[in-house]
Amino acid sequence: MVKIELKNLDFAYNGSMVLKNISHHFEQGKLISIVGPNGSGKSTILKCMDRILQPKNGTISFDERNILNFHADELAKKIAYVPQIEGGTFPATVFDSVLLGRKPHIQWSPRQNDLEVTASMIEKMNLKNISLKSINKLSGGQRQRVFIARALAQEPEVLLLDEPTANLDLKHQIAVLKVLKKLTEQGITVIIAIHDLNLALQFSDHFVLLKDGEVFASGEKEIITNENIEKLYDIKVNIIKQKDKIFIIPLS
């Protein structure tokens, strides 16, 4: 089932085209990795999908309905976004940060149900021992988990994450992606912008390769070929297949 569909999407920033005529659809319950060189438009595409940026032309639909027709709170209950870097000047506790994800659901004060959802996301993300700690005292990995927990507290159907594994060590990179993968089993569509191809290869169901603001190729693992990667990044690579796993080694 198609969850999000982009049709002829153009996005320009200060006159220069960042996304050019992008048409693509994202299937429900899949983990989709958007990969491509720096400046290829990965973050921009995510931000357009959550209406943070307004495309110049084209439409984005969620369940066949234009996202422009959603009320802000309504959209926030459907699509959640985790930015790459989040700069809060006055940090809150873990619990308060996650509770903020209930904002689209809360009228005036949080109800018992909001507290319960918050607590269960805290448990899910393995943060229960630090639920009253301030988030600026956490490690990068813990903080990333807090932001994912907050996005999950929105109870979205689509989760967009910009570089969720940046700044994380190997163990936490795997942990975060495992969690995301598990979410897809519950029917949540997870779309990530990611640089680490090997990590993406291990966990993703689908790939979108972006180059210069255009979809260069898309599909399952099969599209990750020497030819495609070399064209995408302008470097030589060696692709090693081991059992059903694929590894990419860049050659200088």
Add this chain to the structure above:
Amino acid sequence: MSKEIIQEYKQFTTRKRLFIWVCIFLLLLFVVLGLLIGASSISLNNIIHIFTGNSEDINRQIILNIRLPRVLSAVLAGTALSVSGTVMQSILRNPLGSPFTLGISNAAAFGAAFAVIILGAGSTQSNVNDAVLINNPYLITISAFFWSLVSTVIILLMARFKDASPETMILTGIILGSLFIAGTTGLEYFAEDVELSTIVFWTFGDLGRASWREFYILLAIVIPSLFYFMSNRWNIRSLNTGDETANSLGVNVEKTRIKVMLVASLTTAVAVSFFGIIAFVGLVVPHLVRKMIGSDERFLIPATALFGGVFLLASDLLARSIIAPMVLPVGILTSFIGAPLFIFLLFKGKGKGIWLR
């Protein structure tokens, strides 16, 4: 398991609620003290009698027409400045966000100078009771208010045409502040002695100018804006996490930031145009309260509203009694208390993140 987490969290918020109750208690206490303390000694019994009975003596005049409006105006002005500072800090994500950093007070001071020199509102006479006698105090107030709104509108226009980022707003505010200081200095250069002293006296933040009329106007502005901030507290909290996250949580980022800024500026402008520049309250009170109960706007907004009222009221009491029977303008005192307090907060919090619980 999740019950435990919720239980812990509820205990955590109970402490914040407790702080709010302590502030309410302190507020009541200082209001009573504010009525008791003054040049002529009036006992608590006497005051109770004035409020319940209908004694017609001079004390009734003092309590009902001098002390009570002054005390209540102090509370409202403290609330106005502190809450405005708090929400400005949060939506601009800047610990230095306050009515003063955004140039609003300097604009008001310019407005006062403008009224005195260009519009001829002030002349000073020395008499026994008061050093300054301003011919037309309302003209000064209106002009101060007008110019502080001009400064706000320029900041908001900049935000409209460039972008509504916190950096744009703070920088515009600082630059505007300097521009208005230059304007005031320019006016002062051409002023006569009498005019000059009128301007200088106006800039001293002084609650002695409070009467019932000021109180009612303040009340009509401060209470609705408090309600506005409270009803927007989740939006304000979201903005503090960053524009993108806020957007994703369903907040209309630019609209909210501009509206909250406008209401906060209006609230400040009223207090400043009535009472002159009462420095540091809008900066120090939010930080003190953040330090005590954390930065959750749900509790922070009511707590700073109350604590700000207590802070200014207590400062004014001190100002009235420290060199009695002379009365010090409270603005001088808040600067003397506020500046060291801010530096103390800065050092105490070193390395620990002072903006935290």
